[in-house]
Amino acid sequence: MASSPVPNKKIGQDSSGIALFMVIAAVSVLAILVSEFTYISQISQMIAYGALDQAKAHYMAKSALKLSLLRLKAYQFAKNKFSGPSAAAMGIPNSLIEQIWKFPFSYPIPTNIPGMTISDKSLIENFEKESGFDGKMSAIIESESAKYNLNLLVANYATAPSPSPTPSSAAPPPPPSSDGAQKSLTDYLGDMMTQKFQADPDFAANYRDFRLNDFVDSLTSWADQKYTRRTPPNQDKVPMKKAPFYSINELHMLPIIDDDLYNLFAPGLTVHSSSTININGIQTESLHALIPLMSKEEISDFYKYRDSDEVDNHFNAADDFYKYLTNNVAVFKNNQPAIEGLKKEFQNAGITLDTSESQFKITARAEVNSSIRTIEAWVTLVPLDPKSAVPISSDPGLKIIFMKMM
Numbered sequence: 001m002a003s004s005p006v007p008n009k010k011i012g013q014d015s016s017g018i019a020l021f022m023v024i025a026a027v028s029v030l031a032i033l034v035s036e037f038t039y040i041s042q043i044s045q046m047i048a049y050g051a052l053d054q055a056k057a058h059y060m061a062k063s064a065l066k067l068s069l070l071r072l073k074a075y076q077f078a079k080n081k082f083s084g085p086s087a088a089a090m091g092i093p094n095s096l097i098e099q100i101w102k103f104p105f106s107y108p109i110p111t112n113i114p115g116m117t118i119s120d121k122s123l124i125e126n127f128e129k130e131s132g133f134d135g136k137m138s139a140i141i142e143s144e145s146a147k148y149n150l151n152l153l154v155a156n157y158a159t160a161p162s163p164s165p166t167p168s169s170a171a172p173p174p175p176p177s178s179d180g181a182q183k184s185l186t187d188y189l190g191d192m193m194t195q196k197f198q199a200d201p202d203f204a205a206n207y208r209d210f211r212l213n214d215f216v217d218s219l220t221s222w223a224d225q226k227y228t229r230r231t232p233p234n235q236d237k238v239p240m241k242k243a244p245f246y247s248i249n250e251l252h253m254l255p256i257i258d259d260d261l262y263n264l265f266a267p268g269l270t271v272h273s274s275s276t277i278n279i280n281g282i283q284t285e286s287l288h289a290l291i292p293l294m295s296k297e298e299i300s301d302f303y304k305y306r307d308s309d310e311v312d313n314h315f316n317a318a319d320d321f322y323k324y325l326t327n328n329v330a331v332f333k334n335n336q337p338a339i340e341g342l343k344k345e346f347q348n349a350g351i352t353l354d355t356s357e358s359q360f361k362i363t364a365r366a367e368v369n370s371s372i373r374t375i376e377a378w379v380t381l382v383p384l385d386p387k388s389a390v391p392i393s394s395d396p397g398l399k400i401i402f403m404k405m406m
Contacts, residue, residue: 053371056134060366061373061405064139067105068362069379069398071141075100076381076397079356094280094314095307101360106138135368144359144378145278146286147270148188151244152181152351153220153227184351186216188289189265195288196264203260210256218254245271246402272361272378272402276354279321280306280314290351291342293331301328318353357381377403 078097108128111121190212197204214231218240221229225242233240238253248266251257257265268286277290287299294302305313305324315321322339325332332338346353364375382397 050371053135053368054373057366057368057371057373058405060133060135060137060368061364061375064105064107064137064364064366065362065375065377068101068139068141068364071101071105072360072379072381072398075357094312095309098281098357101141101357104138104140106136107133108136135366135371137364137366139362139364142361142363143278143281143357144270144272144361145276145354145357146282147268148185148286148289150185150219150248150269150271151223153185154224154244181348182216182220184345184348185219186212187292188268188286189216191289191292192264192268207261210261215254215256218256222250222254247271247404270359270361272359276352276358278354278357279318280355281357291325291329294329298329315355317355320355321353374406375403376406 075097078100082097109124111124193207193210193212197208217229217231218236220227221240221242223241223244229240236255241250241253248269248271251262251266251269268289277286282290284299284303287302288294302324305328306315307313315324322343325342326334326336326339332342358381360379360381362375362377362379364377366373378401380399380401382399
């Protein structure tokens, strides 16, 4: 019996390994695709959660802002209701009314306050669990009335409103002069630098040649279209704006100012308040700059008198402040011409003294995981005419003059 011939296979013609190679390649491609799809899904999920956290933070910041506006309304209502003789008769100090807006707000509500009972802590903890808030928020209300308004450098922009209506027969005050505003600002900033020099020798060594007059000249040129600049523009980073300031951050665009100088000047300056300064809320640096003839001891005595816990010594009118200067400050004692000169200086600089807060800055901040939202708003309280027929329970009025979200 004849046998069938066996095929003669050459080396390299065996195709049994091709299938295995194709399977390995397909599995590799599928693994890459699965990994890519998983990565894209994770990224999309993170983006979605991040957008949700941003939305939560945004609305929590808005909630903190609205709570702050509500506090300001409550403050003006209490101020109108309990100011003057009625407050004295009821034993309500002005300092207590001021706490309506001064006390900072934060959430979660702190439970480590001294004097808080265990039951109060339990109520707060239960409220936080049931509230559904995932993050935290805070709101700070600051007075802008004690800061220097840079827009006073523009004579047509500066105004001197009074919280109480003026009689129709009273002549309107003359507009402030640019020279007076520049001198006032130069003295104000110069006093800041002097105090900084005394506290920080390194700062004094770095900025001992700083030309403050040139800086104020640049400020005026930036804000006033009609102002003729005295210093050459060769150091300007950007062309002068020739319009009033809308943000303190614009100081960064001016020549010869760096971060150290900005951090020194910015806390004492504003661009959103009027030219009114509240003497019941003015701080040490502003008072020293406002009246540089007061010694440190006299300034210390002023705050001991005004902020006394035993007697309500808050001033009810600007004349009460001038009387205090006449009786307690050496350079003004029994010196009516000096008092009149001070009033004239304030008038030339466009500065009006007031006894109540009317300009505020609200900083509302919310944080949800890694998302942070901040809202800054400058608010003016619209004063009521005490002689009008407007009922005291009506809306006192709030005006947001500028707001930014970050």
